Amino acid sequence: MKRPVLIWLPALFGLLLCGLFYAGLRNPDDHIIPSTLVGKPLPEFDTPAALPGRGGVASADFTDGKPRLLNVFASWCVPCVQEVGVLARLRERGVDITGIAIHDSTTEVADFLARNGDPYGAIGLDNEGRTQVAFGSTGVPETFVIDGTGRILYQHIGVVTDADIPKLLDLMREGR
Amino acid sequence: MIAETGLCALWLAASLALAQLVLGLLSLVPERATYRVMIPRVAIAQALLASLAFACLLAVFVTSDMSVLLVAANSHSAKPMIYKIAGTWGNHEGSMLLWVTILALAGASIALFERRLREDTRAATLAAQAAIAIGFYAFLLIASNPFARIAGVSDGQGLNPLLQDPGLAFHPPTLYAGYVGMSAAFSFAVGALLTRDVGPAFARAMRPWILGAWIFLTIGITAGSYWAYYTLGWGGWWFWDPVENASLMPWLAATALLHSVTVLANRDALRAWTIMLSVLAFSMSMVGTFLVRSGILTSVHSFAVDPERGIFILALLAIYIVGALTLFGLRIGSVSEGKRFDIASREAALVANNLLLCIVLVVVMAGTLYPLFLEALAGTKISVGAPYFNTVAGPVAIILLVLLAAGPLLRWRRDDPRQLLDRLAMPVLVAAATVLALVLLGGDIGALPMLGLVTAALVIAASLAPLWKRNLRRTPLFTWGMVVAHVGCGVSLAGMASDSAFTQENLVAMAPGETRDIGPFRVTLEGLREVPGPNYVALEAVLSSRRGDEAPEEMLPQLRQFSDPPMQTTQAAIKTYWNGQLYLVLGDQSEGGRWVVRMWWKPFVTLIWLGGAMIAFGGGLSLLGRVRRKQPARAAHLPPLAAPAPGPVGQPA
Amino acid sequence: MRRLLMALVALLLATPLGAQDLAEVSLPDPRQEAEAVALMDTIRCVVCQGQPISGSNAGLAADMRRIIRERIAAGETPEQVRAWLVERYGDWVSLQPRASTTTAPLWLLPLLALAGGAWIASRRLRRRAR
Numbered sequence: 001m002k003r004p005v006l007i008w009l010p011a012l013f014g015l016l017l018c019g020l021f022y023a024g025l026r027n028p029d030d031h032i033i034p035s036t037l038v039g040k041p042l043p044e045f046d047t048p049a050a051l052p053g054r055g056g057v058a059s060a061d062f063t064d065g066k067p068r069l070l071n072v073f074a075s076w077c078v079p080c081v082q083e084v085g086v087l088a089r090l091r092e093r094g095v096d097i098t099g100i101a102i103h104d105s106t107t108e109v110a111d112f113l114a115r116n117g118d119p120y121g122a123i124g125l126d127n128e129g130r131t132q133v134a135f136g137s138t139g140v141p142e143t144f145v146i147d148g149t150g151r152i153l154y155q156h157i158g159v160v161t162d163a164d165i166p167k168l169l170d171l172m173r174e175g176r
Numbered sequence: 177m178i179a180e181t182g183l184c185a186l187w188l189a190a191s192l193a194l195a196q197l198v199l200g201l202l203s204l205v206p207e208r209a210t211y212r213v214m215i216p217r218v219a220i221a222q223a224l225l226a227s228l229a230f231a232c233l234l235a236v237f238v239t240s241d242m243s244v245l246l247v248a249a250n251s252h253s254a255k256p257m258i259y260k261i262a263g264t265w266g267n268h269e270g271s272m273l274l275w276v277t278i279l280a281l282a283g284a285s286i287a288l289f290e291r292r293l294r295e296d297t298r299a300a301t302l303a304a305q306a307a308i309a310i311g312f313y314a315f316l317l318i319a320s321n322p323f324a325r326i327a328g329v330s331d332g333q334g335l336n337p338l339l340q341d342p343g344l345a346f347h348p349p350t351l352y353a354g355y356v357g358m359s360a361a362f363s364f365a366v367g368a369l370l371t372r373d374v375g376p377a378f379a380r381a382m383r384p385w386i387l388g389a390w391i392f393l394t395i396g397i398t399a400g401s402y403w404a405y406y407t408l409g410w411g412g413w414w415f416w417d418p419v420e421n422a423s424l425m426p427w428l429a430a431t432a433l434l435h436s437v438t439v440l441a442n443r444d445a446l447r448a449w450t451i452m453l454s455v456l457a458f459s460m461s462m463v464g465t466f467l468v469r470s471g472i473l474t475s476v477h478s479f480a481v482d483p484e485r486g487i488f489i490l491a492l493l494a495i496y497i498v499g500a501l502t503l504f505g506l507r508i509g510s511v512s513e514g515k516r517f518d519i520a521s522r523e524a525a526l527v528a529n530n531l532l533l534c535i536v537l538v539v540v541m542a543g544t545l546y547p548l549f550l551e552a553l554a555g556t557k558i559s560v561g562a563p564y565f566n567t568v569a570g571p572v573a574i575i576l577l578v579l580l581a582a583g584p585l586l587r588w589r590r591d592d593p594r595q596l597l598d599r600l601a602m603p604v605l606v607a608a609a610t611v612l613a614l615v616l617l618g619g620d621i622g623a624l625p626m627l628g629l630v631t632a633a634l635v636i637a638a639s640l641a642p643l644w645k646r647n648l649r650r651t652p653l654f655t656w657g658m659v660v661a662h663v664g665c666g667v668s669l670a671g672m673a674s675d676s677a678f679t680q681e682n683l684v685a686m687a688p689g690e691t692r693d694i695g696p697f698r699v700t701l702e703g704l705r706e707v708p709g710p711n712y713v714a715l716e717a718v719l720s721s722r723r724g725d726e727a728p729e730e731m732l733p734q735l736r737q738f739s740d741p742p743m744q745t746t747q748a749a750i751k752t753y754w755n756g757q758l759y760l761v762l763g764d765q766s767e768g769g770r771w772v773v774r775m776w777w778k779p780f781v782t783l784i785w786l787g788g789a790m791i792a793f794g795g796g797l798s799l800l801g802r803v804r805r806k807q808p809a810r811a812a813h814l815p816p817l818a819a820p821a822p823g824p825v826g827q828p829a
Numbered sequence: 830m831r832r833l834l835m836a837l838v839a840l841l842l843a844t845p846l847g848a849q850d851l852a853e854v855s856l857p858d859p860r861q862e863a864e865a866v867a868l869m870d871t872i873r874c875v876v877c878q879g880q881p882i883s884g885s886n887a888g889l890a891a892d893m894r895r896i897i898r899e900r901i902a903a904g905e906t907p908e909q910v911r912a913w914l915v916e917r918y919g920d921w922v923s924l925q926p927r928a929s930t931t932t933a934p935l936w937l938l939p940l941l942a943l944a945g946g947a948w949i950a951s952r953r954l955r956r957r958a959r
Contacts (some may be wrong), residue, residue, distance in 0.1 A: 010455075015494075015498055020545065023552040027551070036918065415880065535942055682855055
């Protein structure tokens with residue numbers, strides 16, 4: 001009648017389950033869904049200009065041999081205010097920053113830049129989140145490093161801070 | 177002052193639980209058997225003190241005492257009274273206090289009313305119950321004191337608007353009562369293992385607890401499903417969300433246990449398996465509490481989560497589950513197997529029922545936990561959702577329900593398969609007629625919904641068969657209970673299949689004065705208006721729906737803007753007809769000034785919850801039948817096995 | 830003249846029926862709409878708590894619904910659209926796990942449990958029937 005192995009199986013299973021839960025608790029889900037396009041050519045997109053007199057943004061603009069930062073932002077995004085200052089310092093060091101404003105309007109963007117400074121070259125307006133989804137981005141702000149051949153080198157999720165500047169500069173150099 | 181009284185009562189209750197455990201364990205030694213007398217009294221005192229603590233927390237919530245941290249963080253003085261009361265358990269600390277209070281009350285009622293068990297088994301059971309309680313008292317007192325004070329708060333932060341619903345007053349306490357009832361079954365199992373007293377008498381003592389817990393779980397899940405259905409505003413009633421699965425897993429285990437304990441009580445078979453299932457059912461309740469409270473899995477329904485506290489619940493979970501399973505491993509070898517039965521017998525059908533329920537449980541568990549496993553082990557992120565659960569658990573559930581149709585028509589011990597076919601002839605005819613009707617009605621409805629509707633017809637017809645040619649007034653109450661619950665399964669399945677087969681959806685943008693069609697209805701947007709609520713402002717759409725030549729009905733879906741905390745919710749307008757529900761939701765304003773209105777016509781969707789209610793009601797009938805039958809059986813001193821089995825055709829085999 | 834101008838402006842501003850916001854409004858073709866909704870039910874909203882995009886109020890979920898309806902209307906199959914989204918967000922975005930060696934346990938575990946359970950039950954039955 002005795003089948004010792006079988007009898008201890010449930011206890012073993014219970015232990016394994018607890019171990020799994022412990023591992024799960026120690027490594028809580030960061031809720032970050034990175035874009036799987038990193039390392040691949042940037043997707044096809046074409047956005048109209050957010051501001052009159054400045055160009056819109058399209059994928060063809062990124063294949064001219066110059067590496068660029070693509071910053072996804074919005075005038076209604078509170079942390080973006082803080083980030084604009086850091087982007088301005090990057091621009092001072094010669095980084096070309098292209099902006100994509102998500103769910104925004106010409107007046108709001110103009111107002112936002114007037115208040116917080118303007119580190120951008122071209123700014124595209126993406127009112128239906130098309131470019132955002134095309135990049136596999138999940139929110140604002142997000143920053144992509146794109147090399148001279150139009151390949152996505154890196155995705156930075158969340159606010160870019162001064163601490164991130166050296167890493168971004170390195171990537172820009174790499175992308176040349 | 178009230179808060180301090182509550183905290184004091186909680187400490188005292190905890191120390192009494194410790195005394196209950198120590199006394200219970202000591203009384204297992206034959207020389208100290210006299211200690212047993214004390215244990216029920218301690219258990220009752222502990223329950224009184226825990227109830228006092230809970231009453232104190234209720235009092236500070238009702239009076240909006242903002243000097244208590246928990247009230248300040250979760251309540252608001254402007255909140256309607258019902259949500260102040262329900263807010264007591266709408267947060268982590270309060271819900272844990274409710275948990276332990278129900279647990280203590282369950283212990284007290286075992287102490288007061290349980291007379292069928294051997295005295296030493298009862299003492300061991302109460303000791304196990306105390307061991308569980310101590311863990312939760314420690315959790316409350318060390319890691320989540322509900323009575324902590326805070327200074328300088330003028331008013332609270334309010335309750336999540338999604339929770340400001342009558343559902344909150346109802347749903348968590350019923351689920352908790354179910355979880356705690358499972359803990360009683362677990363304690364019985366541990367007690368019986370400790371005293372090696374696994375047999376029909378033990379099963380009969382345990383059965384009302386399992387039935388009661390199972391009824392509460394059924395009500396809790398059914399009510400929770402309907403709550404989500406009308407609150408979330410997208411017409412869905414089950415999302416295979418981790419928190420939903422966390423409540424479904426104990427229910428599946430409890431359902432299996434309910435059936436296996438019947439075999440043990442009536443036929444003295446499946447001894448070890450029943451013990452295993454009681455441990456499993458409680459483990460699933462603990463896993464459920466852990467998943468909901470730790471926030472380890474993201475869910476639409478998780479509120480008030482805290483990973484730090486998750487560690488504490490996990491420690492409790494590990495101690496109880498691994499402890500009980502170790503005890504199981506040590507002792508189960510000395511539990512004999514019990515009586516024999518044939519492959520064509522009610523016992524065998526119930527074994528198959530248990531097996532299939534466990535398979536569904538494995539599917540739900542695998543789907544819920546595998547993404548967690550993969551992320552912890554490989555760092556890979558995947559999602560497992562409705563498509564997996566529906567395609568894998570769906571067919572197993574259909575087989576289970578076909579079995580459910582046949583099982584009650586089998587006799588205990590051994591039966592003639594040919595006779596079973598005779599008994600099933602009528603239900604099969606009904607099912608065939610359903611197929612014909614569906615095909616004639618021009619049903620292009622998909623394979624699984626079709627199969628679901630046919631199975632539902634089979635289940636309903638076959639479940640009524642035990643009543644066929646029988647004196648209905650002399651049919652025992654628990655047979656009625658079984659019939660009602662099984663018919664309820666068929667009814668619920670019919671609702672689910674009907675919802676996925678026939679639901680019509682139309683998402684539109686309308687300007688005032690415009691009309692759109694949904695199913696048999698014409699819906700006109702008459703206008704919009706602002707309506708003040710007790711603690712929100714609502715934008716209300718005035719819609720009129722008209723079916724054929726009937727008089728138009730006014731439907732008023734709302735968008736509600738809350739200020740404490742700031743949040744927007746949707747309130748669907750739902751109109752129930754005998755053959756379905758019209759479900760209208762107001763969305764945002766779209767370009768061009770039109771308003772988005774989401775419209776659904778859901779034929780027979782209400783059967784889902786009606787079936788759930790029938791299942792719970794059937795459980796209630798059975799419970800009543802068991803409790804009422806208990807007295808004469810005891811007076812006559814019948815040997816356990818002479819108890820008449822509830823045979824399908826009236827007489828025992 | 831002025832009135833005519835106003836009317837013209839109003840006409841220009843009003844959204845034509847064909848250009849309704851597909852994030853919130855059904856496609857005119859019921860078959861395509863059913864396909865699109867069935868797909869949306871299995872795409873996970875990337876900013877929510879585990880809901881599918883078909884049941885989420887989040888802006889990004891609405892953007893994805895719009896993209897899905899447009900692509901389905903343009904003749905893509907639901908699986909092509911799913912692949913397009915998975916290419917961007919990874920397997921996480923699909924609530925329907927892809928059959929692969931990493932996800933094999935999802936299907937093997939229930940089968941294993943069935944086989945094990947049936948084995949134990951049948952051994953007991955035979956022993957009892959003797």
